Amino acid sequence: MLLSLEGxxxxxxxxAVLDAVGLDVAEHEIVCVLGPSGSGKSxxxxxxxxxxxxxxxxxxxxxxxxxxxPAHKRGVGLMFQDHQLFPQRDVGGNVAFGLRMHGAARPQQxxxxxxxxxxxxxxGAARRAVASLSGGEQQRVALARALAPRPRLLMxxxxxxxxxxxxxxxxxxxxxxxxxxxxxxVLAVTHDQGEAFALADRVVVMRDGRIAQSGTxxxxxxxxxxxxxxxxxxxxxxxxxxxxxxxxxxxxxxxPVPQDAPQGTxxxxxxPAGVRLVPADEGLRCTVAARTFKGTHVAVQVQPEEAPRLxxxxxxxxxxxxxxxxxVEFDPAEIVMLG
Amino acid sequence: xxxxxxxxxxxxxxxxxxxxxxxxKVDGKWQFGRIADVATQADIRHVLWFTxxxxxxxxxxxxxxxxxxxYVFARLDFPGKQVLRAVVTVPFVLPTVVVGxxxxxxxxxxxxxxxxxxxxxxxxxxxxxLAHVFFNYAVVVRTVGGLWGQLDPRQEEAARMxxxxxxxxxxxxxxxxxxxxxxxxxxMVFLFTFTSFGVVQILGGPTFSTLEVEIYxxxxxxxxxxxxxxxxxxxxxxxxxxxxxxxxxxxxxxTALRLVDANVTARRPRGAGQWALLAGVLGIVAVLxxxxxxxxxxxxxxxxxxxxxxxxxxxxxxxxLVPPIHAVGNSLQYALxxxxxxxxxxxxxxxxxxxxxxxxLVRGFDALLxxxxxxxxVTVGFGFLIAxxxxxxxxxxxxxxxxxxxxxxxxxxxxxxMLPVLRAVDARLREAAAVLGASPWRVWREVDLPxxxxxxLVAAGFAFAVSLGEFGATxxxxxxxxxxxxxxxxxxxxxxxxxxxxxxxxxxxxxxxVCAVALLVLERLRTDRSGxx
Numbered sequence: 003m004l005l006s007l008e009g010x011x012x013x014x015x016x017x018a019v020l021d022a023v024g025l026d027v028a029e030h031e032i033v034c035v036l037g038p039s040g041s042g043k044s045x046x047x048x049x050x051x052x053x054x055x056x057x058x059x060x061x062x063x064x065x066x067x068x069x070x071x072p073a074h075k076r077g078v079g080l081m082f083q084d085h086q087l088f089p090q091r092d093v094g095g096n097v098a099f100g101l102r103m104h105g106a107a108r109p110q111q112x113x114x115x116x117x118x119x120x121x122x123x124x125x126g127a128a129r130r131a132v133a134s135l136s137g138g139e140q141q142r143v144a145l146a147r148a149l150a151p152r153p154r155l156l157m158x159x160x161x162x163x164x165x166x167x168x169x170x171x172x173x174x175x176x177x178x179x180x181x182x183x184x185x186x187x188v189l190a191v192t193h194d195q196g197e198a199f200a201l202a203d204r205v206v207v208m209r210d211g212r213i214a215q216s217g218t219x220x221x222x223x224x225x226x227x228x229x230x231x232x233x234x235x236x237x238x239x240x241x242x243x244x245x246x247x248x249x250x251x252x253x254x255x256x257x258p259v260p261q262d263a264p265q266g267t268x269x270x271x272x273x274p275a276g277v278r279l280v281p282a283d284e285g286l287r288c289t290v291a292a293r294t295f296k297g298t299h300v301a302v303q304v305q306p307e308e309a310p311r312l313x314x315x316x317x318x319x320x321x322x323x324x325x326x327x328x329x330v331e332f333d334p335a336e337i338v339m340l341g
Numbered sequence: 342x343x344x345x346x347x348x349x350x351x352x353x354x355x356x357x358x359x360x361x362x363x364x365x366k367v368d369g370k371w372q373f374g375r376i377a378d379v380a381t382q383a384d385i386r387h388v389l390w391f392t393x394x395x396x397x398x399x400x401x402x403x404x405x406x407x408x409x410x411x412y413v414f415a416r417l418d419f420p421g422k423q424v425l426r427a428v429v430t431v432p433f434v435l436p437t438v439v440v441g442x443x444x445x446x447x448x449x450x451x452x453x454x455x456x457x458x459x460x461x462x463x464x465x466x467x468x469x470x471l472a473h474v475f476f477n478y479a480v481v482v483r484t485v486g487g488l489w490g491q492l493d494p495r496q497e498e499a500a501r502m503x504x505x506x507x508x509x510x511x512x513x514x515x516x517x518x519x520x521x522x523x524x525x526x527x528x529m530v531f532l533f534t535f536t537s538f539g540v541v542q543i544l545g546g547p548t549f550s551t552l553e554v555e556i557y558x559x560x561x562x563x564x565x566x567x568x569x570x571x572x573x574x575x576x577x578x579x580x581x582x583x584x585x586x587x588x589x590x591x592x593x594x595x596t597a598l599r600l601v602d603a604n605v606t607a608r609r610p611r612g613a614g615q616w617a618l619l620a621g622v623l624g625i626v627a628v629l630x631x632x633x634x635x636x637x638x639x640x641x642x643x644x645x646x647x648x649x650x651x652x653x654x655x656x657x658x659x660x661x662l663v664p665p666i667h668a669v670g671n672s673l674q675y676a677l678x679x680x681x682x683x684x685x686x687x688x689x690x691x692x693x694x695x696x697x698x699x700x701x702l703v704r705g706f707d708a709l710l711x712x713x714x715x716x717x718x719v720t721v722g723f724g725f726l727i728a729x730x731x732x733x734x735x736x737x738x739x740x741x742x743x744x745x746x747x748x749x750x751x752x753x754x755x756x757x758x759m760l761p762v763l764r765a766v767d768a769r770l771r772e773a774a775a776v777l778g779a780s781p782w783r784v785w786r787e788v789d790l791p792x793x794x795x796x797x798l799v800a801a802g803f804a805f806a807v808s809l810g811e812f813g814a815t816x817x818x819x820x821x822x823x824x825x826x827x828x829x830x831x832x833x834x835x836x837x838x839x840x841x842x843x844x845x846x847x848x849x850x851x852x853x854x855v856c857a858v859a860l861l862v863l864e865r866l867r868t869d870r871s872g873x874x
Binding site for chain 1: 767774777780781783
């Protein structure tokens, strides 16, 4: 394993910001840590970089324990959330900084700066002042600066956080291609699930300093480990139910569940695509409370008479108006048993 | 951290403690009864009373005169503003001796007002109060105006949109935001005027005496060391209290305010009111700040052209062992050495104080660093003489004694200038450098140094100017054959005759020009965040 954390713990005051976190990152792997703000993601990166001392546990790189190794000797790269470019240096000076620190000769520095600026799509920008760069350009320079000394592990803290949506979606594709090309090992943190799913080989969901789930983007998306992960991914149709046989008794009525489902009181998730709207005299009686246009579909909030609201994903031309009475049926394929 | 602490222990705490002990210890026993004795003496009570009320009156008068100035400099845009800002700051870095001399030339016997209308103010307290306003105008304009200019005008606009009248918006939004800065400026003015020495020494005559002047009189004229020691303690306690309140207001001031670039908030004056205000402020600056300096220059020229200046180069064999002009060279050398010391010590202290993980002990040191500004310079000077005359620190005959004493006054300025800039360096910028492979020393050189270089130059300039003008301590320890400019001015003034008076004016003019040049260079280098001064 290139990076491995065992029982890594950081406390601020009495509160554990990282609570016995164990995490391995293999060489060439792209791992994305996903979590709401305050879940300890950034602290995790700072602990690996050596900027935040551990209160317990250990961080190893290439199998070597890093306790007592200062940040500047760890050989990892970190791209900061708001880039932190050196304001008094030009673009080239920023990119060359790490090379200078490692004692590279002047011609090599210039060569590598040119190479990296080409790579991140800013050829010939070396003499520009950082203050004149747009947000997206700053992000590229920060990336070039972090990559320049060829770190064995590149860490990204909310790499696309401050950029507008279309730029973000374009850059995330570019980044994934670039890291694949270079074979870079990447540990990124973000609060944006779309970013995490698009970038990562493996997604790690964090909650309150602990790892809630780890898996490929598809695994995490299809089978959220628990109610927290499901709600964080934007699924709100979560309900408690009594499972017996192939059905679960819930406030929304009887829901079909898979054959081998564990019995007893369980938490269930119904994906919006699994909530089918039917004429009012069929299924569960509901009133349409709100509808939100989502581009590809309409998210319809329906209110049953004596149960929590449900969200349904409906094709645009089939979407009912607010106040309409509708019936609801459930698709067994879109029902997931949570942890 | 260790170096500044050791410096202050050896060159501040130890001399002051030594002289207090000398005064209060008889036959190895502490005579604390002396404190009560001295404090109940009628003439001492009179000095205490005068010191306090003149400081209060000076502070109130300064605020009254300077607050409109703060507004004009913060919110109005007019041609020549930069130059004018430098002009109003010149008095602050002028040696107190020069300030005293300038006012003497304006309102004293044979002064400008005397010649024109037969008005003399040098026997009244007004001369002292006006000199104090002259001296501290810049403190208020810079501290209050600096913040005022950076307050976001949109906050007031937001209040207007919610239905507040312009005056009400100002009173409810801007005034509360400014209050801590006004309080801090008022306290600094109070501190400077409470411990005023050179100005009162020259303008006060036999009638008016502050604590500091009384300490000087008791020490060097009456040789009553125990009374001087008691007065030193009294002043020490008063200054400690003022600084404690000041530290509290500074912390209040650091509460989150929305600050914007001062350059975008200033506008051209609009309407008769603003033009009248601008004219009024310019008038006050002209009469109160420029006129005394102009009179000083005019008196130095006298009837004989540059005669007084030429006289400075002659050894008259009486006042000095060397021609007075040598004082210029001495002063520059001493001030340069003092600047180097002050920047080194103050820079180290500021770097230690700027650390985010600085403990309470270190932050306490922050307030202690300000003490030399208020503790009797006379005591420090005399303390140097009696405390640093035996091993391991036998410096009595060394030239370094004078720069060391001057550096004490320079350090607080260096710390105050550097600290806000160092604190403003984003800690993550240092982390970014560390992750890229820079060792802690390299981080300091590559990240901190380039950002604080300008502030460092500004700090050095201030330290240079105040060292140049330091009088209270230097007057004790400068040797007769090596006087500094302020000491030479004071000595010339102390002797009768037109020639001596004219030479004093000429030397003061030279000192003023040197300080003004240093300041104009600084004004060009000024950073947005260069602290309080």
